[in-house]
Amino acid sequence: MGRHCFFTTARDGKLKEYIHWHDNIFPEVCAGLRAAGITSLTIYNQPGTNVLVMNIHTAGDLDLDKAIGSDSAYQKNPRCQEWEELMKTDFHHGWTELKEIHASDREWNKQLGASRVNAWSFAIAIARAAPSRHVVLHSFSFDCRSCVRVCVCECVCVLR
Numbered sequence: 642m643g644r645h646c647f648f649t650t651a652r653d654g655k656l657k658e659y660i661h662w663h664d665n666i667f668p669e670v671c672a673g674l675r676a677a678g679i680t681s682l683t684i685y686n687q688p689g690t691n692v693l694v695m696n697i698h699t700a701g702d703l704d705l706d707k708a709i710g711s712d713s714a715y716q717k718n719p720r721c722q723e724w725e726e727l728m729k730t731d732f733h734h735g736w737t738e739l740k741e742i743h744a745s746d747r748e749w750n751k752q753l754g755a756s757r758v759n760a761w762s763f764a765i766a767i768a769r770a771a772p773s774r775h776v777v778l779h780s781f782s783f784d785c786r787s788c789v790r791v792c793v794c795e796c797v798c799v800l801r
C-alpha cells in the first residue's frame with residue numbers, strides 16, 4: 642500500500658462550502674479515483690484555521706502523477722476535470738505533498754526485529770507447532786469494492 646500526505650489552505654470564507662462539496666462529491670470523481678488505484682482519501686481540517694491535510698492510500702506504490710495527473714485517464718473525464726478545476730480555482734491554491742519521516746509499520750517492526758508475516762508462513766508455523774491439528778489455507782479472489790480491482794484474500798483455518 643502506498644500512502645501520501647498533502648496540505649493546503651482553504652481560501653478565506655470558503656471552508657464550509659468546500660466541506661459541502663466534498664459531502665456531495667461527483668460520483669464520476671469517486672469512480673475515477675478508485676479506478677486510478679486510490680483506496681482511501683481522507684481530508685482533515687485543523688480546528689479554528691483554514692488548514693487542510695489530505696491523506697491518500699493507494700493500491701501498491703502508485704505514481705500519483707501518472708494515476709491522477711494532467712495526462713491521466715482520470716483527468717480525461719470531463720466531470721473529474723470540472724471537479725479539479727472547481728477545487729483549485731474556488732477553494733484552494735493546490736496541494737503540497739509532505740515528506741513522510743516516520744511510519745510505525747516500518748520503524749517499529751525494525752526496532753522490534755519483526756517483519757510482516759503472510760498467511761502462508763503463518764499456516765506453516767501453526768502446522769509445525771500443532772502437528773495434531775489440520776491446518777487449511779484458503780485463498781480466494783473477489784471484486785474489491787475499495788480499489789475496484791480483483792483482490793486476493795488468504796485466511797488460515799485451524800481444525801481440531
